[in-house]
Amino acid sequence: MKLRKFALALAALLALGAAACAADLDTLRVGMINDAKSLDPLKAVDTISFAVLKHINEPLVTVDGKTKQLVPVLAEKWEITDPLTYKFYLKKGVKFHNGEELTADDVVYSFKRAMSKESVYAKSKAKYIDPNGFEVIDRYTVVVKTTTPFGGFLESMKHPWASIFNKKAVEDAGDDYFRRPVGTGPYKFDKWIKGEKCELSAFDGYHGEKPHAKKIVFLVMSDDSSRVIALETGKADMIYSVPSSDFDRLESEGRVKAVKGTGHNIIYLGMNTQKGALADPRVRLAIDYAIDKDAYTHVVYQDKAAVLDGPLPFSSSFTPEGSKRLPCDPDKARALLKEAGYEKGLTLNLWIESNQNYINGATVLQSMLGNVGINVKIITLESGVFDDRVTTGEQDMIISTWGMQTNRDAGQFWLSLFHSHSIGSTNWSLTKDETIDKNIELGNASVDPETRRQAFQAVWDRLGELRPFVSLAVPNELYAGRKDLKGMEDFCDGRLNYLGNLTIE
Numbered sequence: 115m116k117l118r119k120f121a122l123a124l125a126a127l128l129a130l131g132a133a134a135c136a137a138d139l140d141t142l143r144v145g146m147i148n149d150a151k152s153l154d155p156l157k158a159v160d161t162i163s164f165a166v167l168k169h170i171n172e173p174l175v176t177v178d179g180k181t182k183q184l185v186p187v188l189a190e191k192w193e194i195t196d197p198l199t200y201k202f203y204l205k206k207g208v209k210f211h212n213g214e215e216l217t218a219d220d221v222v223y224s225f226k227r228a229m230s231k232e233s234v235y236a237k238s239k240a241k242y243i244d245p246n247g248f249e250v251i252d253r254y255t256v257v258v259k260t261t262t263p264f265g266g267f268l269e270s271m272k273h274p275w276a277s278i279f280n281k282k283a284v285e286d287a288g289d290d291y292f293r294r295p296v297g298t299g300p301y302k303f304d305k306w307i308k309g310e311k312c313e314l315s316a317f318d319g320y321h322g323e324k325p326h327a328k329k330i331v332f333l334v335m336s337d338d339s340s341r342v343i344a345l346e347t348g349k350a351d352m353i354y355s356v357p358s359s360d361f362d363r364l365e366s367e368g369r370v371k372a373v374k375g376t377g378h379n380i381i382y383l384g385m386n387t388q389k390g391a392l393a394d395p396r397v398r399l400a401i402d403y404a405i406d407k408d409a410y411t412h413v414v415y416q417d418k419a420a421v422l423d424g425p426l427p428f429s430s431s432f433t434p435e436g437s438k439r440l441p442c443d444p445d446k447a448r449a450l451l452k453e454a455g456y457e458k459g460l461t462l463n464l465w466i467e468s469n470q471n472y473i474n475g476a477t478v479l480q481s482m483l484g485n486v487g488i489n490v491k492i493i494t495l496e497s498g499v500f501d502d503r504v505t506t507g508e509q510d511m512i513i514s515t516w517g518m519q520t521n522r523d524a525g526q527f528w529l530s531l532f533h534s535h536s537i538g539s540t541n542w543s544l545t546k547d548e549t550i551d552k553n554i555e556l557g558n559a560s561v562d563p564e565t566r567r568q569a570f571q572a573v574w575d576r577l578g579e580l581r582p583f584v585s586l587a588v589p590n591e592l593y594a595g596r597k598d599l600k601g602m603e604d605f606c607d608g609r610l611n612y613l614g615n616l617t618i619e
Contacts, residue, residue: 137618142327144613145335145344145353147469148497149309154292155274156233159540160501161379161609164274164520165354166312166332168610170211171277171297174202174221177269179606182431182522184268188216188278188298197263197561198244204254209319210280211302218256222248223281225258235275237535239526242267242559262559265566266523273520300325300614310334316614325614338470345370345594352595352602352616354609357470358416361592371599375591378429378608379517380422381471383479383584384543386510391460398581400450401511404486405479406442411587414475419587425531425577427517427588432524432567434574447486459487462510467497472513475586479513504542512542513586519608524570525558532577543582550576 150163155171158164174189186192189202208216225248227233228240247259260267270276283296295303300322301314312332316325333350335341338357344350346369356364356372365372385392385401392398411419420428423437451457464479466472473494480490490511495503504512516531530540533554537544550573557569577583591609593602601616 139327139351139616139618141329141331142352142613142616143331143333143350145333145341145350147336147338147341147355148467149334150306150312150332151498151501152292153295153303153306153312155277155295156228156235157292158274159234160497161515161517161519162332164610166314167274167277167295167297168299168612169301169314169330169614170295170299170303171274171279172299173271173276173278174204175268175271177272177522179611192268198247198260200258200260200267201251202256202258204256205321206254208298208321210283210298211296211317211319212280212283212286213319214280214282216278216280216298217253218250220278220280221256221258222250224277224279227279227284228275233275234539237539238529238533239270239273239275241535263561264559265561265563266521266526266558269523270521270526273526300612301330304329326617327614330613336468342594345596348596352593352599352613354591354593356592356594358414358418358589358592361418361594362416364594369597371595371597371602373593373595373602373605374418375593375605375608376429377420377588377590378427378519379515380425380427380588381419381475381513381515381586382425383586384512384514385582385584386507386544387580387582388507388544388546389510391454391456392462392510394454395580396450396454397456397460400447400454400486401483401488402440402581402584403443403447403450404488405482405584405586407439407586409442409482410475410478413478414471415587415589418592419589422585422588424574425583425585426524426527426574429518429522430524430527431522432570434571437574444486451487456487459489461489461491463491463493464511464513465493465495465500465504465509466513467500468494469497471589475513505538507537507544509542514542516540517608519610523558524573525554525566528554528570528573528577529558532573532582545580545582547576547580549573550580 148162150166151160152158155167172187175184176187178185190205191203193201229236242260242264244259244261249257284291287294300320302317304313304315306312314330316328341353342360345353385398407421423439466476476492483490532545534546553569553572557566560566598619600619605611
């Protein structure tokens with residue numbers, strides 16, 4: 115009897131200990147490098163907006179960041195009845211944050227909205243949907259057709275463009291929907307003070323696993339030092355974008371937890387292919403030859419970054435053949451500039467956002483390009499102004515970033531960056547080339563793996579000839595959190611991780 119009582123007591127203590135190992139948080143305060151631009155998934159193009167929306171909105175299916183396999187979200191299952199036809203069976207009883215139940219009509223409304231003039235993705239990610247190809251079978255079953263076979267259709271739903279909306283919520287908010295979002299996600303929107311913070315709270319009616327933090331507050335902390343100090347002094351529980359210069363110190367001191375993750379974002383030098391001297395591919399190639407990427411990553415990221423062979427992150431599901439990095443060769447750069455008629459040099463402007471890594475990087479490029487006779491004038495803009503102005507085509511060069519956090523498919527990545535239909539939205543190099551357009555479309559439209567591979571190889575080769583874009587670095591994702599914060603080690607989606615799984619040890 116005594117042995118049995120001891121065993122029961124021990125079991126109780128172990129259970130109590132296990133419970134104590136992972137406690138929920140009342141409020142998770144997360145330091146972010148910038149503010150969100152829009153909380154309407156069809157108008158947002160920036161990582162910070164996506165990071166917030168990850169918690170509010172959900173798609174029919176998504177791709178698991180670790181396994182790269184499709185997993186159900188709002189659709190319990192699906193069938194591909196032919197290369198153009200997808201039949202989705204919705205999860206029953208799912209509620210939007212306004213209390214409305216998810217139905218097949220919401221799916222139809224959402225995809226039609228993605229194709230409309232309200233959407234910045236109407237000419238890219240949503241262009242393959244057949245506007246007349248919807249069929250509501252019943253309240254929880256819907257058919258969606260594409261106009262052509264689309265090899266990455268389901269995989270593309272990892273991106274917020276495929277969020278499912280509630281028609282009543284969108285119409286009630288009108289032009290204010292971008293700051294009054296309603297979704298089916300584990301968190302609902304509470305408050306957004308521009309330039310300061312965005313607050314979310316756990317949605318009691320969530321259909322899936324309940325989140326651990328009752329509230330998440332995304333704090334805007336653009337200054338790197340301030341962000342780190344906020345973590346060290348307890349004003350933030352976790353921060354994204356830990357400066358490389360601080361990471362080693364935080365890791366060695368051990369007062370907070372520092373975690374290094376795989377990067378998915380290319381930091382790139384975009385060149386306006388339709389303007390002045392940069393319209394000549396020889397000038398763009400000269401700029402590429404003038405840049406020492408290893409030195410760039412060493413100075414700007416303290417070697418906590420990878421250097422690529424071209425305009426595609428390592429996380430891509432497509433691996434190009436004949437991939438070879440262009441070496442740094444200032445003499446070759448000068449010879450190309452001379453051949454193009456710029457032996458005496460030229461002056462170009464370089465637009466950047468007000469971000470310390472971009473500022474440091476611009477200074478490095480200014481020196482490297484100055485070494486071959488290119489005078490660079492750095493123009494620093496606030497992030498919102500940068501996003502507005504860069505679509506006008508006034509810039510010569512920009513430093514910016516584009517990532518594979520929302521999709522691992524090369525065709526979708528390049529569609530946004532280099533297809534001519536994306537000029538005016540996300541094609542900031544203004545690349546306009548028939549070979550690139552044709553092969554992006556072929557690769558995205560085909561469901562045959564070999565056809566897709568050949569098309570993407572053709573895009574890769576053509577981009578190597580045109581050089582609209584210099585891949586500077588793929589920074590590691592550097593996170594830091596309070597010492598007892600558990601779960602950051604499992605992050606696999608760059609800056610777009612779901613934070614509701616974080617607990618306190």
